Amino acid sequence: MINRSGSDPHQHPEPSAFPPPLAGLKVIDTATLFAGPYAATLLGDYGADVVKVEHPDGDPARRYGAQADGVPVWWKVVARNKRSVTLDLHTEEGQRIFRRLAAGADLVVENFRPGTLERWGLDYAALSADNPRLVLLRMTGFGQNGPYAHRPGFGTVGEAMSGLAHLTGTPDGPPTLPSFPLADAVAGLTAAFAALTALRARELTGRGQVVDLSIVESMLGVLAGPLATYDLTGVMPTRQGNRSPNNAPRNVYRTKDGHWVAVAATTVSIAERVVRLVGRPELAEEPWFGTGSGRARHAGELDAAVGGWIAERTRDEVVDAFEQAQAAIGAVYDFADVLQDPHLAARGSVISVPDPELDTIRMPGPAFRLSDTPGSVRSAGPRLGEHTAEILGELGIGHAELTALAEREVV
Known part of the structure; x- marks a missing residue:
């Protein structure tokens, strides 16, 4: 085991007199890799019950990046505060179980290509028939409609097509992409805000709705200044290296x-x-x-x-x-x-999270501080299917039925 605990006074924050701000919110996270799962992670940090629905082969994020003692590090962070259930949505049985999960949820997060949920009979019309108050957050590279809707679109594509890569790098060098999933993180932050906005709207309208979020458009949002500058002045912003066209030094x-x-x-x-x-x-x-x-x-x-x-x-x-x-x-x-930074240590910006596979893992704490209802990291990313029996048991699926589902490779 790798021990990364160090001395961390913020590992166990003082308990709040109030429940977490998103307590009682149930989120079904069936997205993969980073953008959609990150949005669900942010909600989980503030008390939402996040159920991670994975194909029995596991989310590809489990195979991304470095491992420590054979354990995927990125997964431990992006899947924190989640419960894992395996479910093959390509099967009719898996689809029926998913509808039952969604019937008791407030939010479903997905990032399949447009048309996939419809093909499985899990489109919003079907899900909202069982649960009219459900919010469906759909995250793709290009959105649910338009000429590019059916293209695969990862964060790299968003970084390229939003203009970010055009602006990044030295003046005499090529466009430069970040070495980490920046666009996925921006889209995830945007998506968490979008989800809470839709849930707030539900309080006003009494019903849920569909959130259509594009990674490219999320990146455009943070590049509004350069885009508007070109549109109004005709002057194309260009790569400046580490300099700025707006100030110096x-x-x-x-x-x-x-x-x-x-x-x-x-x-x-x-x-x-x-x-x-x-x-x-x-x-x-x-x-x-x-x-x-x-x-x-x-x-x-x-x-x-x-x-x-x-x-x-x-x-x-x-x-x-x-x-x-x-x-x-x-x-x-x-x-x-x-x-090692003393300011970050004093703030508890990096916390130590106990984990049965890694002993402890250090990771950034919740994104912001609330004085009365702070966020918390209660667990690192779970093992594949760690909570399948628990979650399906909440639907009334007992041991015998669970065993039969496993034999048919539905879970």
Whole structure:
């Protein structure tokens, strides 16, 4: 076993006098990989009962990324606070059982290609006939309609087609994709908000509805500024490396001891503090210095001043000096730095979660803090089908019937 517990005062937060804010909300998560499951994970962190419906072969996320002691690490994080039930939705028996699960749920999350639920007889018309208050969250690459609706669409496609890759990288280099599922995370965050919005609407209308969410459109939402800039000015935003077209100095700079720091001077007051700190106060008197776009046009001159000063000092010296000057800076962390940072430790930003397979696993805590009804991580991702008997037992399916379903490979 790998022990990653360390010393973590936030492993067992103080119990709240109130129930979790999403207690009583039942979510059926039949999505795979990251975008849809992440949305369900966020809801689970705040008390929703999340039932993870997996094909008997398991969610592909179980086979994604690194393993520790033969256990998939990504799965342990993205499937936290969930109960796992196996169910083959290609079979008529599996479909009938799924309808029974959905009949008692508030939200179903799915990310099959458009038309798949309809082919299985599990479309919204069928599910809402049993449960008119059900919200169906449908997440795909391109949405439920339109010329591209039936294309497969992972987060990478969203990163490419939203314009993100076009903007990312050095000016003389190729478009660059993130090395982790960024678009899936953005879509998952958007989807959690969408689901809660639809559930709030249910309080007003008395009925559920369908949420149609596209990964590409989720990414477009966070790239609205560059898109609108091009539309209204005709000027195409381009790759800037680590610089910004809107302000300067804004870059990463190497320190004397081989580390990197990121500096951002979004406002003129911060920019003035930076140039004074690095011994170039005369730059603040230049006519172009008073606007972000003006400073951006002189980014090379500012980078030379800031980068040269930083290169002569260690990371700790640079960060301390910027802090004393009240100028914005952040050390470029690797994950060892993240796990050792005293501020993140004091905040409990990374928590230790007990796990029967890994002993403990450290992972980020809930995304935000609520003073009266905080979120919590009660368990890491479950074993495949760990709760099948428990969940199907809640539907009245006993041991004999469960055994027969297993023999027919329905579960």
